[in-house]
Amino acid sequence: MVDAKILVVDDNKSVLSALEILLQFEYKSVQTIFNPNQISSFPNLNDIDIVLLDMNFSAGVNTGNEGLYWLKEIKKKSPNTSVIMMTAYGAVDLAVRALKQGASDFVLKPWNNERLMTTVKSAYELRKSKQEIHNLKKKENNLKQVINEGRNYIIGQSKALTSVLNLVAKVAKTDVNVLITGENGTGKELIARELHRLSTRKNEVFIGVDMGSIAENLFESELFGHAKGAFTDAKEDRAGKFEAAHQGSLFLDEIGNLSLQMQAKLLSSIQNKSVVRVGSNKPIDVDIRLVCATNCNLEQMVADGLFREDLLYRINTIHIEVPPLRERNEDILVLADFFLKKFAHKYDKSGLRINQLAQEKLMEYPWPGNIRELQHTMERAVILSDGNVLKPSDFLLHAKPMQSFDSEPMTLNEMEEQMILRALEQNEGNYSAAAEQLGISRQTLYNKLKKKSD
Incomplete structure (x- = not known):
């Protein structure tokens, strides 16, 4: 016996009895209504899987309009319930109207029992499919809410930050592509998430990809x-990040880390607003809001032939x-207090x-690692604190000039960090130039910096 609930609505009591007898051996629950006006007050209509609905209830009327009216009412209250229309007056145009308004099928009276049972079974399968969808x-909406939930905050009230947030608010409602630039640790991803939060796509997913960590192959x-x-x-078909972000x-x-070959492939997908999966030749349309970020000087990279114009x-x-x-000097203590409370x-x-x-020590420090460095500094201080008051000695800050061989020796890691920071400073933040000066690849430089910031 199928665990389904069926409701039969007909003004002919003989029809109600016949259908109840026919269906009760196959389906767990069969209920009947003689007066269609009872539909409006029928309890738990959402729990009904299938409604068998007559199309004419008034004597001498065979237009089917009454049935179409009650079909509409049922669909308002329970959109996923399958409705099968029944009438003794078969007309193709009436059947088409019923199907267009949401009926799942159409049965003529007198019916063929076997055919009617097949129709009911199909309607039940349709109901199950709609329920699963x-x-x-x-589940998808709940997952999107979890992914997009505001676990990170943009903290600060400085003029520099306010100016950025005002621009974000202006741009967010549009679908234009946005490039976010800034040093490591400044919060570029937070700005990207704020763009998404304020956009018309806020109820869809935000997908982030670290381009610097993806191997070229x-x-x-x-x-x-x-x-x-x-x-x-x-071993199976797999959607990429573009498809996963569809409508979001x-x-x-770190888009500046892409090789010229990868840049060309990315450009093609952005231009065509479609992707082609590896091993396929079928384009798949994608609708995304594209936001990119980098700490590189892309204009200089274009001039150097390292980035496509x-x-x-x-x-x-x-x-x-x-x-x-x-x-953002006035934000340093505000952020420090935020991280202090978070880690406490x-x-x-x-x-x-x-x-x-x-506090004065924190204000005087130049914070080369920006907000990320401040966050890690506060976490360390909280973990290692012995009392309720954090003193200057509780904050381990590492910005210091390169030491000579006559001064107190540094560890290899400290020396490497200082060399990287100096190379980046001398090359005005240009990663490619700094990497070349240090005799390492751009990817190696990126990985070393990411490891240190983590």
């Missing part, structure tokens, strides 16, 4: 997906420059505060 959409598969059998480990926002971080024009319809923390709660150390001398 409804449940999947609910995996680039196409990660971004565009692959078809089953495209390569040895491709796609954030490509046409790709740069595509990704920076609007350019947002995120200021470094040293240009995390490590169960309530009542912590920063004394005046420690």
